[in-house]
Amino acid sequence: MKQLKNKFIRWSVFLLCLLSLTSCESDTPKPGDIVARVGNEYLTRDLVISLTPKALQATDREAYIKRVVEQWIDNQVLAQKAIAEGIALTNEDKWQVDKLQAGLLGEKYITNRLSSNFSITDKDIEDYYRDNTLEFVRQHDEVHLVHVFFEQQDKAIFREIRQTKILMDVIKNNLLDQRQLTYVIEPNADLGYVAVNKLRPEFQKAIRGKKTGTIYGPIKTGDGFHFLQVLDRKAEGTTRRLELVEQQIVNHLRIALRHRKIRTLKDEARKDMLIETFYQNVL
Numbered sequence: 585m586k587q588l589k590n591k592f593i594r595w596s597v598f599l600l601c602l603l604s605l606t607s608c609e610s611d612t613p614k615p616g617d618i619v620a621r622v623g624n625e626y627l628t629r630d631l632v633i634s635l636t637p638k639a640l641q642a643t644d645r646e647a648y649i650k651r652v653v654e655q656w657i658d659n660q661v662l663a664q665k666a667i668a669e670g671i672a673l674t675n676e677d678k679w680q681v682d683k684l685q686a687g688l689l690g691e692k693y694i695t696n697r698l699s700s701n702f703s704i705t706d707k708d709i710e711d712y713y714r715d716n717t718l719e720f721v722r723q724h725d726e727v728h729l730v731h732v733f734f735e736q737q738d739k740a741i742f743r744e745i746r747q748t749k750i751l752m753d754v755i756k757n758n759l760l761d762q763r764q765l766t767y768v769i770e771p772n773a774d775l776g777y778v779a780v781n782k783l784r785p786e787f788q789k790a791i792r793g794k795k796t797g798t799i800y801g802p803i804k805t806g807d808g809f810h811f812l813q814v815l816d817r818k819a820e821g822t823t824r825r826l827e828l829v830e831q832q833i834v835n836h837l838r839i840a841l842r843h844r845k846i847r848t849l850k851d852e853a854r855k856d857m858l859i860e861t862f863y864q865n866v867l
Contacts, residue, residue: 620653622660627653698845702838709833713826720824724779727791728816731770732760735808742802751799751813770810777818777828787812 613628620627632649640648666672673681713720730751734741745754752774755761760772780788790800791814801811818824 620657622657623664625660625664627656694846694849697849698842702841702845704834704837704841708837709830710826712833712837713829717823720829722818722820722822722824724781725820726777726779726818727814728777728818729775729783729791730755730773730813730815731775732772732811733770733808734802734810737802737809745799745801745811748799749797751811774815777816777824786810 613626617629618626619629619632632652635652636645636649732745732751732755741754741758741760744758745751748754755772780791783791784805786803786805787810790803791812794817796814796816799811799813802809803812
């Protein structure tokens with residue numbers, strides 16, 4: 585969440601920087617609409633609200649808005665000082681501003697013209713899987729793994745784990761999959777197929793061999809105690825089944841279809857415009 589908020593802040597501040605350099609208010613806003621003023625430039629309430637993510641909590645929202653406003657003030661103060669001293673944007677700077685504006689308008693046009701839901705059929709998926717089999721060959725040994733973590737020893741649940749044959753049942757019965765584990769990499773869950781060489785060294789050592797169904801643990805690490813159950817093993821060089829890679833294929837096909845439709849939109853738009861190139865003047 586923190587990274588997401590930082591991304592929003594950087595993007596919002598960037599837009600505000602551009603707005604401070606490329607636009608001026610022709611009419612003075614009403615007093616109730618003004619959030620900040622520097623000289624004859626105003627930051628309005630509507631603009632700040634439009635740049636503020638709706639999902640932010642109240643305390644985060646307040647801090648976000650204040651940061652954006654203060655950054656806008658800093659930008660305006662420095663920009664107006666620059667103008668007063670005869671400093672102006674270069675042609676390269678103006679190119680970047682124009683490029684951003686054109687890019688944003690183009691994205692809006694594409695969004696308005698294209699559906700966000702690109703239909704992919706079962707035949708599309710099967711054809712792609714058949715024609716690109718090598719893409720799904722395993723590069724390393726993999727295990728289908730279930731994992732559960734405890735920060736402290738829990739004798740009752742440890743006993744339950746020793747008596748069960750299905751680790752996932754213990755996780756669900758004790759709601760362990762609903763714990764917020766921010767201090768370990770692996771969640772309490774069925775992890776699916778994972779490359780053995782990507783596991784922690786302690787895990788690799790614990791599950792080595794050829795057995796499946798076995799529950800290993802408790803495995804003591806620096807952060808606590810782990811249990812692992814290997815449901816299946818697949819060797820390097822084997823091919824992943826279609827059901828394991830179906831969503832991956834769907835995502836790939838949707839992206840490819842979107843790119844094709846965007847290219848078609850661009851080609852159609854070009855037909856409606858007078859376009860000339862004079863490369864001889866620069867090459």
